[in-house]
Amino acid sequence: MNLSQVLAANPKMKYIMFGGKGGLGKTTFSAAAAHHLARQGHKVLVFSVDPQASLSDIFQRDIFGKGATEIMPNLFAQEIDADRRIHDFQNEIRKRILDRYGFDKVPDEIESYIAAASSEPAMEESAIFDAVVDIVFHGEYDYYIYDLVPLGHALYYLSMSSIYDEWINKVTELRSEMQRYDKVASKLKSEEKSEEDEILTELEEIRRRINLSSSIFTDKEKTGFFFVVTPEEMTILDTKKAEGLFSKFGVPIAGFVVNRVIPESLLSEKIPDYLRHRIELQRQPITKIGEVFGDRVVGSVPEFERDITGLDMIAKVAEQLFGGAK
Amino acid sequence: MGEDKKEKKKGIKFGKSIKEFVYGMAAHDTARFALKTRGSMEHLFILITMGDMLGIPILPPYYSLRLLPYVVPQISTWKRRMLREKDFTDTLA
Numbered sequence: 234m235n236l237s238q239v240l241a242a243n244p245k246m247k248y249i250m251f252g253g254k255g256g257l258g259k260t261t262f263s264a265a266a267a268h269h270l271a272r273q274g275h276k277v278l279v280f281s282v283d284p285q286a287s288l289s290d291i292f293q294r295d296i297f298g299k300g301a302t303e304i305m306p307n308l309f310a311q312e313i314d315a316d317r318r319i320h321d322f323q324n325e326i327r328k329r330i331l332d333r334y335g336f337d338k339v340p341d342e343i344e345s346y347i348a349a350a351s352s353e354p355a356m357e358e359s360a361i362f363d364a365v366v367d368i369v370f371h372g373e374y375d376y377y378i379y380d381l382v383p384l385g386h387a388l389y390y391l392s393m394s395s396i397y398d399e400w401i402n403k404v405t406e407l408r409s410e411m412q413r414y415d416k417v418a419s420k421l422k423s424e425e426k427s428e429e430d431e432i433l434t435e436l437e438e439i440r441r442r443i444n445l446s447s448s449i450f451t452d453k454e455k456t457g458f459f460f461v462v463t464p465e466e467m468t469i470l471d472t473k474k475a476e477g478l479f480s481k482f483g484v485p486i487a488g489f490v491v492n493r494v495i496p497e498s499l500l501s502e503k504i505p506d507y508l509r510h511r512i513e514l515q516r517q518p519i520t521k522i523g524e525v526f527g528d529r530v531v532g533s534v535p536e537f538e539r540d541i542t543g544l545d546m547i548a549k550v551a552e553q554l555f556g557g558a559k
Numbered sequence: 560m561g562e563d564k565k566e567k568k569k570g571i572k573f574g575k576s577i578k579e580f581v582y583g584m585a586a587h588d589t590a591r592f593a594l595k596t597r598g599s600m601e602h603l604f605i606l607i608t609m610g611d612m613l614g615i616p617i618l619p620p621y622y623s624l625r626l627l628p629y630v631v632p633q634i635s636t637w638k639r640r641m642l643r644e645k646d647f648t649d650t651l652a
Contacts, residue, residue: 359621
């Protein structure tokens with residue numbers, strides 16, 4: 234099967250993700266897939282959750298922190314600016330406190346907490362995580378393409394959603410128990426009704442957001458997660474390992490795409506020994522990829538003669554990625 | 560008619576007094592206990608969500624901030640309770 238056939242066989246697939254080690258071509262494939270689908274008339278959003286995102290580079294346009302930007306008809310790209318999101322979020326919290334209690338300024342100890350909480354390491358990831366929920370929640374695109382961060386981060390992202398989920402369940406449980414005590418007390422005092430617990434409502438909302446995000450990652454019908462591999466011994470081993478970790482989190486792997494294959498056809502031309510050796514050297518890993526991943530390899534893209542930037546080059550990659558035989 | 564209304568009002572007032580009397584006799588302690596338990600839980604809740612204020616980092620700060628506006632008034636009593644020294648008078652509380 235090639236990538237087009239995978240998509241045709243899974244008509245409900247809406248979220249497409251490319252994962253793999255850093256520098257293997259995740260962003261390239263994300264852009265190429267977005268380009269291909271947009272050309273077919275689907276409305277596509279490709280977005281990056283990486284603080285050091287490179288969608289701006291590949292599309293040759295500065296889209297960082299600018300929301301969904303139209304690159305060409307039907308193709309939108311977005312890079313999340315986590316710092317700004319955190320900043321806006323802090324202000325929002327301050328405003329809510331001021332409005333709620335009619336303060337002129339946020340009390341000192343509260344203010345210092347807001348500042349301290351925002352500098353914690355988990356803050357950035359959480360902010361991005363939450364931004365993704367906002368993006369996919371609106372559901373206005375036919376396809377969402379996640380340009381994922383390198384493997385370690387992606388796993389962190391996934392494990393975080395399951396930790397958050399447990400955390401929120403515990404806290405919600407405690408809060409509901411508190412509400413039960415409230416009810417008992419007001420019943421004994423014969424009060425008409427106890428106040429609605431706003432915190433419980435907020436917790437439910439947080440839980441809903443977290444569940445939405447993690448359910449997308451583990452949805453077999455709607456989500457296609459593809460690993461990017463290159464014909465190198467080390468990459469193959471790492472990818473195999475990562476596959477195991479991802480399946481532990483229940484992420485269904487839709488296939489593997491091989492990148493950076495130096496075309497064998499070059500051998501018939503007059504080429505330097507250096508390149509000849511490189512081509513011979515990659516034969517063994519390519520055979521190994523076939524052995525290890527078998528028919529789950531859904532595409533193979535050659536090493537191009539120049540960097541993939543700009544729509545023309547992206548179109549070339551898309552052609553290989555979706556039309557290439559394998 | 561005016562007299563009637565007055566009588567009715569008196570009746571309601573009397574009923575209410577009885578209700579309060581019975582409540583005081585039978586249920587007040589139970590209600591007080593329920594509220595006290597709830598108060599302790601409130602502090603536990605703030606500890607879980609805002610723990611980093613005392614230097615106890617508890618995940619995740621992003622969502623803690625979302626809850627912060629609701630617990631602002633309770634923060635100072637909670638901190639006092641968590642950080643005070645424990646002694647025998649606590650048992651009298």
